[in-house]
Amino acid sequence: MGADDKMQNKAENLGGKVKEGLGKATGNEQMEAEGHGDQAKSSVKDAGENIKDAFKGK
Template sequence: MDNDRIEGAAKNIGGKIKEGVGKLTGDAKLQTEGKLDQAEGKAQNAVGGIKDKVRETTAR
């Protein structure tokens, strides 16, 4: 598994937590930051998935 997938998943989870805290406290800026972190995490996870596929294909 590629490190980008691990880091992306961690960013996504961190973003969800940040968004939840923002909702609880009424902090719109924190909510937005959380959503942005989630999007960044999903993108990084996707890049890692592509790298994994390339490795699998070239290893054959």
């Protein structure tokens, strides 16, 4: 569960960066904001995974 979740979080973060970049390039503020949101969600999920790992002793 952990490794797959971490990979999905990295992919979501990367997608958010791409979305943010496209939003900046095209002047689409909504897309840029969605990219920031995707990155923030990914960071929160990563923090949750790190907490789980800490409790499992990894």
